[in-house]
Amino acid sequence: MINKTVHIQDLGTKDYQETWDYQTALLQEIVDLKIANRKAQIDLQTPNHFLFVEHPHVYTLGKSGDLSNLLLNEAQLAAKGASFYKINRGGDITYHGPGQLVGYPILDLENFFTDIHKYLRLLEDVIIKTLAEYGIESERSKGETGVWLGVGTPFARKICAMGIRTSRWVTMHGFALNVNANLGYFDNIIPCGIKGKAVTSMEAELGKKIPLEEVKEKILKHFKTAFEVERFDY
Structure with missing residues (x-):
């Protein structure tokens, strides 16, 4: 049975490993239900989740990164108060930290559509439309x-990184939008493994800090439209 309700959770500031473990548990719960449905030849609804979080300073490397x-070496990471994890999403290396808004949709795509390419493009659309509300053309x-x-210019710069993992059409990981992030931490990596391109933030582009709660509301508005969500459950 199709379920287009999405449960929203705002985790505040949370350790990366704890959040990764939580995502994994939610994904596994959905996968186990799908397997049980198939074995019993029943059709119980599978849940969908969307987590917002900020992480303490951390660098994560995707499985093909x-x-x-x-x-940085281990000592330099420690000196910067940052941790490092090699994780199971796609993509290369990225940074998460305070002032960066991270979104983790944990969706059963069989409730929406079974197309990973479309999923990523719609996530990009959500961010592009959110930024447009602030006059940022992306x-x-x-x-x-x-x-x-x-x-296409010498000033190309990334404002939102994305990397996902799927299992039986269930997604985890997601996007990281630089709202008020300290961009200096990106100097310690080759972001996403792409040389010669800079990163930016909403604060850097607009010259002022942007309220994270406001950005979350706009992201959810565009997410609801893009994914034809019937309702959000808080």
């Missing part, structure tokens, strides 16, 4: 997942 894109960069500014 290159460790050489992390430009777009995709061909062959590079995420949301960018100044594509």
Whole structure:
């Protein structure tokens, strides 16, 4: 039975490993229900979740990423108060930290559509439309997942990174939008393994801090439209 309700949780500031474990548990719960449905030949609804979170300083490397894109050793990581994890999403290396809004949709795509490419493009659309509400013109960069500014110019810069994992059409991980993030932490990596391109934030583009709660509301508004969500459950 199709379920287009999405349960929203705002985790506040939460350790990366704890959040990763929580995502994994939610995904496994959905996968187990899908397997049980199939075995019993029944059709119980599977839930959908959307987590908002900010992480303490952390660098994460995707499963196909290159460790050489992390430009710090263990001692330097410790000196910067940052941790590091090699994780099971797609993509290369990225940074998460205070002032960055991270969204983790844990959706059973069989409730929506079974197309990973479409899923990523819709997530990008959600961010592009959210940024447009602030007068920030953003777009995709061909062959590079995420949301960018100044594509095709010498000033191309990434404002939102994306990386996901799926199991039996259930998603985890998601997007990281630089709202008021400290961009200096990106100097310690080759972001997403892409050399010669900068990163930016909403604060850097607009010259002022942006309320995270306001951005969350706009993201959810566009997410609801893009994914034809029937309702949010809080």
